[in-house]
Amino acid sequence: MSTPAITPELIAKHGILPDEYERILRILGREPNYTELGIFSVMWSEHCSYKNSRKELRKFPTDGPTVLVKAGEENAGVIDIGDGWSIAFKMESHNHPSAIEPFQGAATGVGGIIRDIFTMGARPVFSMNSLRFGSIHGEGERVEANRRLFAGVVAGIAHYGNCIGIPTIGGEVYFDDSYEGNPLVNVFCLGVLKHEQIARGAARGIGNPVFYVGAETGRDGLAGAAFASRDLTDESKLDRPAVQVGDPFREKLLLEACLELLATDAVAGIQDMGAAGLTCSTCETASRGGTGVEIDLALVPKRETGMTPYEILLSESQERMLIIVKKGQEACVREIFEKWDLPYAEVGVVNDDGMMRVRNQGEIAAEIPARPLAEDGPLYDREAQAKPLPEPLDLATVPESDCRAALFQLLAHPSIASKNWVYRQYDHMVRAGTMVRPGSDAAVFLVREANKILAATTDCNALYCSLNPREGARIAIAEAARNLACSGAVPLAVTDNLNFGNPYKPENFWQLRECVEGLAEGCRAFGTPVTGGNVSLYNESPNGAIDPTPTVGMVGLIADECHVTTSYFKQAGDAILLLGEVGHELGASHYLKAVHGRKEGAVPVMDFDREKAIHGALLALIHAGLVKSAHDCSEGGFAVALAESCIAGDAQIGAEVELAAEKSQRLDVTLFNETQSRIVISVDTGKAAAVLSLLKERGVPGQRIGTVGGTELKIGAAGKRLAWPIADLHAHWYGSIERAMTDSPPLALPVA
Amino acid sequence: MKAAVIRFPGSNCDQDCHLVLRELGVDVEYVWHKEEYVAGYDLIVLPGGFSYGDYLRCGAIARFSPVMKAVVEAAAKGTLILGICNGFQILCEAGLLPGALIRNRSLHFICEFLNVRVESSATAFTNAAQNGAVLNLPIAHGEGCYVADEETLRSLNANRQVVLRYCNASGIVDPATDPNGSVEGIAGICNLERNVFGMMPHPERACDARIGSRDGRIFFESVLAHLGVQSAA
């Protein structure tokens, strides 16, 4: 078969820059053939090589007393949770595939992150997801397209996660015009393993056979990694082969078979085939092992006939793994994969010459030094251009709106409204460990095998990040930690998903750098190392770049089952306390955006010391058994937080509070400002005094503001009083997304 | 007492069922779908999940797995068979229970806690409950809408084979609280001989107060009581 000649055009078509081509010539000492060019193009794509972000990522703290495997060393970091148990977790994006085919794009994203976790030898126990779409409210073709994307993505995540039997227990969904045409789909998975079960993605042991296991290779998602490394254009829709179809059933079998095999002594190394499939897994395992790997493509199980070496190597067919087996234990693989009715084949061998050598029917198709291919890709410092920070908000330009109506409006805004339309579609209870189901500040999961209670959350306020990327990223970490604290957990570690626009635009690169530094500051402040993550660049639609979105996934540990705390009020008569200040920062608030249509103003200030003092105090109260509910103030400020505490539980209940705000402060500022480090808690009335004195001891501001009970939410401040019937608040908040998705009109405002 | 939890490829509630039975002190074993014998068990559980990917129709392919022949034989001999969610779908496909389960009316997969009413405590699976008792149990399915023709329904009702119906918190069967469009709110039925029982809700996810409910224990405790065994927990 004739292959195309290597011309400058072909090189450019592979997204390889002239300098990069020079580097290839140096590594090979000759011209690459067509297949080799393809291999370099995927390995050195943004998606696989992180060439424009890796230098930034080095700024993350990755070490700590609980870190067993560091970020970057393997597919996912591993964190000690005590008693010989550990967890592996990570987040990954599938933004571009989901834009083209939302159902399959999202589904295969879930499949990919699950493989990343069980590759580590861990049993995946739960998932989360962080999603961003354009607006779903109103009418018109664009809104309908956004709805189709949203519905398709949720259904795809549900399809894959539900079928494979891993509960999806938390996440977030935001709607903003900047994501129109370029939705974000970030998926998170966490697995549990014993220390001695940590598996390595290295090809060790010269002479060890290399096995291919799992689904047959087809022409799926040819060069998907390259695809993720370009802007989305209307032409991308014609990028047909870039879409892969997932088979969660196959993955379930693969997961069980791999864990069964890992429990034997037969495995020397294991690596999933994700982006760049067979290519990436062979050269990376060789590179990590300091060895070479030789495979013959003729032996690879295939779904289609007539596939070229180029196609086989670059295919992104799903549900496949590469396993380095200890010589002499091949029978073990055979037995287990036959039991699970999965394809497997011995395709090659580990050798000592450091080469990734690919044969086809014995004939050499590609021969590249593995380590330089995997490790010596280009790394760039892109030009960064700071965007001026926003002017502080001039309140005089913001007409004070009807606060009663504004609260309804905020609660019905799909970014704040209940996400039950989403998580009802996810099996969030399989594995019988979900102690706090979606709908509270963080999900809480009982890992039965380890007898440990974990809390997990994903957070990122991209509106903040768009106005002040560094502060926004710092807040993302703080908010995640706050959500964990509200659940009774102490944070352990962080995974992140950096979603940005085209890095060749200096402003986008500046946002990336600022966000990374902000996240790093936050991680240091909270003592939470980064265990790994993912970078997704080129998130641009015809309207421009998305708001910078450095999604944070944070996991914490709850020491005792009585510390598990939820966000909603429990009982009439309980005292309501506010930890933190009444606050005043209205800039960058959701109120300003949703009610006044303005994305502007200074982002609230994050003071880590103040934040940590509040978490410390809250946890001390929780440990003392004093706290009945705890909910943080985030989007929508105090009023939204308080309303959510009334309506987010199984039974709704009212509350009456009086805020000690400055007389001169406008009511909308008092209700909806987003000053950080604030938590609304409820406690037994009889214990309120004890709680206040404990707060005082710790120097944490706190005040009793009211009492739980009744059928209304009543808020007073600076001489004004407002009241909302709980049933109406609930109706606006609970059904908002469903109404949008079924094209029903929004609820009318109840008359006062 | 000895129980078997069948593992089909794609079963994913097998471990949860196994755990609950173990905690009740039952001698419980997994049985692989390729086995042709399932003798010697007092209870056989077909767990939830997506057997064979649930491609084609839920339970359609599982029904033909080698183990199902043996399950059908065991059922004929009077062994207790409990099908949960996907297990219920398999029992219907296999003809061990009448009717069929189709796509939820909303077309969405639905996962949530809800209430079901015990319609008949005259089964080995519900004898520990009162008739009319309201249980708080989770569901998690995309195809749980029970359908049957008029005649089947009539005989199900006449023979008190409807064991569970979806209801509201006060125990009233109300189309508004029927999550999936099931005819007459049917959530679980048994065969004429009352030894084969299928239900859409997941009792195994409701046996521990830490995860929201203990109401699911009643099904397993009933089986123990029926077999005259003391529960361990």
Added chain:
Amino acid sequence: MKAKVIVMPKQSVLDPQGVAVRDAVQHHGMSAVKSVRVGKFMEIEIDGEAADAEARLHELCRDLLSNPVIEDYELTLER
């Protein structure tokens, strides 16, 4: 040999998918669409031309490919 199998929900059984598609289609501006029913279409490739193939395929349709409680099927053979 090739077989094509159409499996449709019985008229008496509700077809929520059909209803949803009809509503979406009407929403899309084709209000003349009165009803939609959604079923499955299967293409089966068979080696050889066994004499009893047709009978066996019918059996397959009845036992596996459709559920007679809720569905009807239609089998077409192309030799």
Added chain:
Amino acid sequence: MKAKVIVMPKQSVLDPQGVAVRDAVQHHGMSAVKSVRVGKFMEIEIDGEAADAEARLHELCRDLLSNPVIEDYELTLER
């Protein structure tokens, strides 16, 4: 007027459903079955005989009833 729409996964796209059915069929004793592909079949009833119905139905098939990225469709009209 009646329209029939068949939506099938593209040849090059993985069809896990088809694979599962093929395996089940082979297991069922029909080892001569080499491949199965599973798609959707839709029956659409339309009021009247609008002249542009065919063009509009094609649009519908492309935009709503199938995803051209992974599926092909076939439309047949019966007047």
